[in-house]
Amino acid sequence: MTQHLAAPAPGTAVPADSTDRPGWWRDAVIYQVYPRSFADGNGDGMGDLPGIRRRLPYLAELGVDAVWLSPFYASPQADAGYDVADYRAIDPMFGDLHDADALIRDAHTLGLRVIVDLVPNHSSDQHDWFRQALREGPGSPLRERYHFRPGKGGHGEEPPNDWESIFGGPAWTRTENPDGTPGEWYLHLFAPEQPDFNWDHPAVHDEFRSVLRFWLDMGVDGFRIDVAHGMVKAPGLPDMGHGGQLKLLGNQVLPFFDQDGVHEIYRSWRRILEEYGGDRIGVAEAWTPSADRTALYLRPDELHQAFNFHYLGAPWDAAELRAVIDESLDSLRPVGAATTWVLSNHDVVRHRTRLDGGLPRARAASLLMLALPGSAYVYQGEELGLPEVTDLPDEVRQDPSFFKSDGQDGLRDGCRVPIPWTATGPSYGFGTGDSWLPQPAEWAGLSVEEQTGDPDSTLELYRGALRIRREHPDLGAGDAVTWLDAPEGVLAFRRGGFVCTANTTAEPVTLPQTPGTVLLASGPCAGDAVLPADTTIWWSV
Numbered sequence: 001m002t003q004h005l006a007a008p009a010p011g012t013a014v015p016a017d018s019t020d021r022p023g024w025w026r027d028a029v030i031y032q033v034y035p036r037s038f039a040d041g042n043g044d045g046m047g048d049l050p051g052i053r054r055r056l057p058y059l060a061e062l063g064v065d066a067v068w069l070s071p072f073y074a075s076p077q078a079d080a081g082y083d084v085a086d087y088r089a090i091d092p093m094f095g096d097l098h099d100a101d102a103l104i105r106d107a108h109t110l111g112l113r114v115i116v117d118l119v120p121n122h123s124s125d126q127h128d129w130f131r132q133a134l135r136e137g138p139g140s141p142l143r144e145r146y147h148f149r150p151g152k153g154g155h156g157e158e159p160p161n162d163w164e165s166i167f168g169g170p171a172w173t174r175t176e177n178p179d180g181t182p183g184e185w186y187l188h189l190f191a192p193e194q195p196d197f198n199w200d201h202p203a204v205h206d207e208f209r210s211v212l213r214f215w216l217d218m219g220v221d222g223f224r225i226d227v228a229h230g231m232v233k234a235p236g237l238p239d240m241g242h243g244g245q246l247k248l249l250g251n252q253v254l255p256f257f258d259q260d261g262v263h264e265i266y267r268s269w270r271r272i273l274e275e276y277g278g279d280r281i282g283v284a285e286a287w288t289p290s291a292d293r294t295a296l297y298l299r300p301d302e303l304h305q306a307f308n309f310h311y312l313g314a315p316w317d318a319a320e321l322r323a324v325i326d327e328s329l330d331s332l333r334p335v336g337a338a339t340t341w342v343l344s345n346h347d348v349v350r351h352r353t354r355l356d357g358g359l360p361r362a363r364a365a366s367l368l369m370l371a372l373p374g375s376a377y378v379y380q381g382e383e384l385g386l387p388e389v390t391d392l393p394d395e396v397r398q399d400p401s402f403f404k405s406d407g408q409d410g411l412r413d414g415c416r417v418p419i420p421w422t423a424t425g426p427s428y429g430f431g432t433g434d435s436w437l438p439q440p441a442e443w444a445g446l447s448v449e450e451q452t453g454d455p456d457s458t459l460e461l462y463r464g465a466l467r468i469r470r471e472h473p474d475l476g477a478g479d480a481v482t483w484l485d486a487p488e489g490v491l492a493f494r495r496g497g498f499v500c501t502a503n504t505t506a507e508p509v510t511l512p513q514t515p516g517t518v519l520l521a522s523g524p525c526a527g528d529a530v531l532p533a534d535t536t537i538w539w540s541v
Contacts, residue, residue: 026476045433299337305340
């Protein structure tokens with residue numbers, strides 16, 4: 001049974017220490033919690049809301065400004081909760097609405113804002129709308145809320161067009177009529193259990209405006225919008241006209257992504273957000289072909305932030321990083337939006353592994369990211385220096401793309417392994433028993449317990465960086481950097497009385513001069529003009 005709870009009155013979302021911070025998101029550090037892998041409060045091996053609630057003091061001590069929670073809604077879990085059956089209920093595996101209410105209240109008491117995931121591109125095939133549409137058969141008005149179409153071919157045996165699922169295979173599944181005969185097809189850009197909504201239908205708009213208000217009344221401070229670029233499809237659902245496997249996360253030009261019609265949706269949502277006090281925000285997960293296209297989501301009457309996937313995809317190379325930093329800042333400056341920076345999340349290989357340079361390079365990349373003007377996103381466990389888990393047994397994998405023979409490689413499971421809190425125990429403090437994905441034995445040494453108080457640990461590096469970022473007058477918000485002359489392979493920029501230098505090469509490099517006094521370094525350094533390999537240093541000048 002799903003449980004519903006009367007929500008508190010609007011206007012309760014502003015943390016006590018943030019009421020004097022209009023535009024708080026412009027320099028916020030936002031920590032992503034993947035609920036099933038953060039903390040297990042009841043010992044069943046799966047993370048949950050009570051577990052998250054008990055660990056909120058850790059996040060406040062870390063120094064982040066907000067917590068983004070990946071989906072916890074009622075769901076059959078065909079795609080880790082991104083297949084939502086009820087947008088106003090908590091899945092029992094995570095708790096109930098009382099737990100969500102308590103978590104939001106505790107977070108605000110600690111000065112943390114709370115952002116929740118919203119999944120508007122598709123529902124679960126167990127959503128009441130979709131189940132009733134199947135029962136009623138062709139011609140049912142409820143089918144107009146999704147994309148049902150007759151098939152091609154003499155007997156409708158072929159999909160309506162050539163669109164492919166992001167998870168592999170056709171983006172269409174054929175239904176069975178109530179009398180047992182083959183029926184229409186329905187569109188799902190992701191798994192068959194995730195039918196796409198038809199955003200040309202007014203009932204879909206009305207439903208999601210209602211869902212927004214429900215959670216805003218609960219006190220949340222914003223929404224991370226899943227597949228924000230995907231809700232509107234090109235008129236007539238035209239063929240792609242080309243073959244080849246789509247990437248799970250990419251920037252291809254496609255007839256079902258980044259259509260201009262999405263912007264009217266966000267203008268409508270922005271008006272709702274502004275009805276509520278406390279600077280509630282919308283954050284777009286928008287994979288677009290260019291930074292300029294991303295900027296369109298951030299015009300003053302649309303959303304507040306968008307993930308900077310162009311930066312996330314950049315290699316550890318000074319020239320390429322400088323180019324994407326400039327492009328990011330330049331594209332958002334005309335719309336007055338703050339740039340975001342991100343290195344890892346629940347959909348990509350952890351950056352310690354992805355950047356192919358081990359922990360020193362990951363630490364250097366983190367300090368570089370946190371020095372840039374704007375807002376930064378931190379994925380749970382990156383502050384511990386966790387690597388990707390690349391040797392999970394096939395039998396424990398749960399990523400739906402792994403089970404498609406022509407789909408992705410399934411490595412999203414590798415970044416979702418539960419994080420370690422202690423050096424001992426069956427799941428290193430994640431819970432009281434085994435965790436839903438097995439943790440490597442070496443993670444005992446990367447646990448919060450082992451790293452706390454060790455000045456050389458990655459956890460203390462993050463704590464120090466976030467403290468300096470909050471206290472230094474020239475860090476945080478902004479829309480520009482001043483590039484300094486530097487040797488090849490080195491990034492060097494100034495922001496007022498702050499300088500950041502990052503050596504992306506595998507050898508020490510001598511700077512033209514010592515920039516100032518060392519504030520923080522990602523690795524051992526002498527404080528002189530020699531910048532060690534794969535090292536970022538913050539300087540006070």
